[in-house]
Amino acid sequence: MPIPAPNLYPPFNIVRLSHVELGVTDLAWSRGFYVDTLGLQVTHEDAGHIYLRAMEERGHHCMILKKADQPSVGVLGFKVWDEADLDRAEHWFRGRGLPTQWIERPFMGRVLRTCDPFGIPLEFYARMDRLPPIHQQYRLYRGVRPLRIDHFNMFSSNVDQSAQFYSDIGFRVTEYTEDAETGRSWAVWMHRKGGVHDVAFTNGTGPRLHHTAFWVPTPLNIIDLLDLMSTTGYLENIERGPGRHGISNAFFLYIRDRDGHRTEIYCSDYQTVDPDLEPIRWDLKDPQRQTLWGAPAPRSWFELGSVFDGVPLVESDLKAQPIIAP
The missing domain is CATH 3.10.180.10 (2,3-Dihydroxybiphenyl 1,2-Dioxygenase, domain 1)
Known part of the structure; x- marks a missing residue:
């Protein structure tokens, strides 16, 4: 579509x-x-x-x-x-x-x-409510030094329909993954604020929240967080990364809390404010789509998500699969 x-x-x-x-x-x-x-x-x-x-x-x-x-x-x-x-x-x-x-x-x-x-x-x-600025109170910086919330990614049982609805309320597509066999969208990235996305939709049983992302200063902050988590009892909460996405070009890390809620730590995507910016198409089978360096994501990344309170789930009828790590 x-x-x-x-x-x-x-x-x-x-x-x-x-x-x-x-x-x-x-x-x-x-x-x-x-x-x-x-x-x-x-x-x-x-x-x-x-x-x-x-x-x-x-x-x-x-x-x-x-x-x-x-x-x-x-x-x-x-x-x-x-x-x-x-x-x-x-x-x-x-x-x-x-x-x-x-x-x-x-x-x-x-x-x-x-x-x-x-x-x-x-x-x-x-x-x-507005609060006083704290971005120059460097004594408060710790962990991965999260600067701002960046985006939500949701599982959708019909990504094309999700993209159309959010387009109707003003979100603009920056990149998308297409299943070449059916011509349907497997995932889309859409923005309002001028980054690669405020919302994204990934094919799967939905609706579920795949992850919430936070923007951090540099990839080195992600490395610091990995060192911290691996030595303070959070090793099992590291799910995927670090790496660089093909889509968005962002440096990333995915972690999950005890309840299964997934957080992406994210930096280094690009500006998308031009109203005539052309969306970038990716083929679902392109190994650089998930990670520019070619490493596939684990199966948990494609299957696990957080349910919305009281919202029934619907299975997607698009059965196409990307490359998945063994």
Whole structure:
């Protein structure tokens, strides 16, 4: 199927991805992983929640860890330009027959809760509490020195349909993987903020969250994190990498927490702000698609993901497979 053409005048203006809520079974363990090891900063915590931000972020949080009986993902959050865009978003989603609800969220103004056609829970807001800058408080830097949240990657049972829906609300395709036998998209990368992606969709049983990514200063920060994790009890939480993606050209590492939530540590992709930027096509069987150096990903990377709370799963009917490590 053809890749959607850029929608330069969407029905409402999304600035960027913003935050994710992860249901975790052990808040203390998760704090040790995300705060003490990765280096995210705590902005609020209580008996049931920990709110986190990265070093360059001025908004109150980019990740919420919520105590839960079972691991899941509560919501993916996006920032819109202004309050009028929130009203336009509600009108647009209702017009598509998708549920809308105004909800209360700590540290945020009006929040619109809705979902995409596959059931992924989404929320949109224009205002979040602003915090003083900390990017020059170098005494706070630790772990992998995460600077900002970068993107979400989701498993989708129909990547072409996901790409079309998110194109309709203004996300633009930068790169995609095509299955040559069927002509269908196996994965797509789409952006709002001018990097390679704010959201990506990978073929598989979905919807599930494949990973949340954080941008870090340099590849050397990733090496430092690997040394730290391998000597502080987190060796088994290292899943894949380090390496350099063919798609996006980014240097990467994938790690998974005790509940199975996957985080990508990410740097060195490229600028995509031009409105006429042509998407880059990759063949599914190209060994440099996954890793520029040719190393395939492990099977867990293609099969394991985090479920969205209360959202039923659908198996993809596209059975094409990339190269998988033995």
